[in-house]
Amino acid sequence: MFRKTTNKLSDWMTSLSSSRACKILAPLAPIAFALLLSACSSGHPRDTLNPAGDGAEVSAWFFWLYMIIDSVIFVVVLGALAVAIMKFSKKKDDDGSLPPQSHGNMKLEIIWTVIPTLIVLVLGVITIGGVFKLAEKPAEEQKIIDIEVTGKQWWWEFDYTKERITTANEMHVEAGTQVALHLTSADVIHAFWVPRISGKRDATPGRSYPLYFKPFEAGEFVGQCAELCGASHARMGIKMIVHPAEGPDSYDAWVKNQQTVALAPKTDLQKAGKKVFETKGCAACHTIKGVKELATRSRSTGPDLTHVGARTTIAALALKNNEENLAKWVKNPQAVKEAALMTNLNLSDTDSKAVAAYLFSLK
Ligand code: HEC
Ligand SMILES: [Cu+2]
Numbered sequence: 001m002f003r004k005t006t007n008k009l010s011d012w013m014t015s016l017s018s019s020r021a022c023k024i025l026a027p028l029a030p031i032a033f034a035l036l037l038s039a040c041s042s043g044h045p046r047d048t049l050n051p052a053g054d055g056a057e058v059s060a061w062f063f064w065l066y067m068i069i070d071s072v073i074f075v076v077v078l079g080a081l082a083v084a085i086m087k088f089s090k091k092k093d094d095d096g097s098l099p100p101q102s103h104g105n106m107k108l109e110i111i112w113t114v115i116p117t118l119i120v121l122v123l124g125v126i127t128i129g130g131v132f133k134l135a136e137k138p139a140e141e142q143k144i145i146d147i148e149v150t151g152k153q154w155w156w157e158f159d160y161t162k163e164r165i166t167t168a169n170e171m172h173v174e175a176g177t178q179v180a181l182h183l184t185s186a187d188v189i190h191a192f193w194v195p196r197i198s199g200k201r202d203a204t205p206g207r208s209y210p211l212y213f214k215p216f217e218a219g220e221f222v223g224q225c226a227e228l229c230g231a232s233h234a235r236m237g238i239k240m241i242v243h244p245a246e247g248p249d250s251y252d253a254w255v256k257n258q259q260t261v262a263l264a265p266k267t268d269l270q271k272a273g274k275k276v277f278e279t280k281g282c283a284a285c286h287t288i289k290g291v292k293e294l295a296t297r298s299r300s301t302g303p304d305l306t307h308v309g310a311r312t313t314i315a316a317l318a319l320k321n322n323e324e325n326l327a328k329w330v331k332n333p334q335a336v337k338e339a340a341l342m343t344n345l346n347l348s349d350t351d352s353k354a355v356a357a358y359l360f361s362l363k
Pocket of ligand 2: 190191225226227228229230233234236
């Protein structure tokens with residue numbers, strides 16, 4: 001039974017693959033597939049072809065430039081191949097003599113050397129122009145948001161040095177304002193990538209690489225570490241929050257709030273949580289401004305928690321930020337994120353819940 005079916009199947013496939021139409025159409029399958037994929041991608045949060053920043057716009061422009069030119073070449077070459085197959089395949093009345101040979105034809109040789117060289121040269125020059133445009137240092141006389149970015153296993157630290165703000169994983173910027181990132185790493189090589197805003201840039205220990213971009217629409221844009229960096233690389237997300245220039249949700253309002261010291265606990269549970277933070281070893285790795293500040297930072301130092309309650313996610317987007325998830329995280333970080341560099345301090349349920357209530361109140 002099985003044999004019969006497979007025989008039938010293979011017969012069918014042989015007849016299909018030897019049919020003329022199939023021979024000609026098969027090479028077009030990748031194009032159809034690519035078109036299908038690009039149609040699927042609309043509306044996705046990491047869609048490089050739906051730019052919301054100038055860096056991503058340059059990349060998308062190059063994608064389409066290459067896509068169009070290469071598609072034309074593809075169709076021309078395949079068209080010629082199809083014509084050749086149909087016109088020159090062995091006919092019934094073939095007498096076995098060779099068709100005219102073009103080997104050594106100087107004119108043809110020159111044509112098919114010069115045309116590809118020109119195409120590659122032109123594309124090369126345009127591409128180098130794009131590379132320079134992306135690397136261009138922004139003019140000084142405009143508002144620039146400077147952020148020192150440190151990749152750490154497995155989260156991102158953002159220092160706004162002028163504003164004296166330190167935060168983690170969720171980067172806040174302003175629509176229409178130039179941003180200058182200065183990327184480095186505290187351990188291994190990571191790569192910063194928010195696909196709708198700009199291209200990737202490596203974060204390498206001992207070096208500082210710039211990444212310039214200007215987001216042009218307000219909203220939230222997700223990104224991801226784009227360089228395999230260890231066990232929890234996949235859980236090293238980024239969120240870029242682009243604020244409107246004005247209004248209650250403006251970038252300036254965010255900055256003002258971040259510059260304040262931590263709110264005092266109000267409820268008894270929050271007060272108990274603050275005690276947990278101060279007495280159970282958390283302060284060895286975390287700063288809460290107004291409570292305890294680390295004098296130095298090291299590889300295993302954790303995120304600044306002064307305004308952790310104001311974040312929408314924790315642990316580099318591994319969890320949504322709420323009291324329940326905060327308690328889950330502090331109780332057993334490695335259960336959420338493999339090999340996370342935060343020590344499991346074996347907190348009791350009561351202590352975890354209290355510290356979660358306190359941290360979530362730090363807006
Ligand atoms: C050995 C240093 C260390 C100790 C001790 C430590 N943490 Fe952490 N903590 C970290 C690191 C590192 C991270 C980042 C982990 C990641 O996202 O991969 C972190 C992340 C966090 C986060 C998530 C913050 C964010 O914005 O994503 C919270 C909340 C937190 N720690 C609370 C605590 C509490 C409460 C304690 C004490 C019970 C504590 N930590 C003890 C190192 C530490
Ligand atoms: Cu990574």
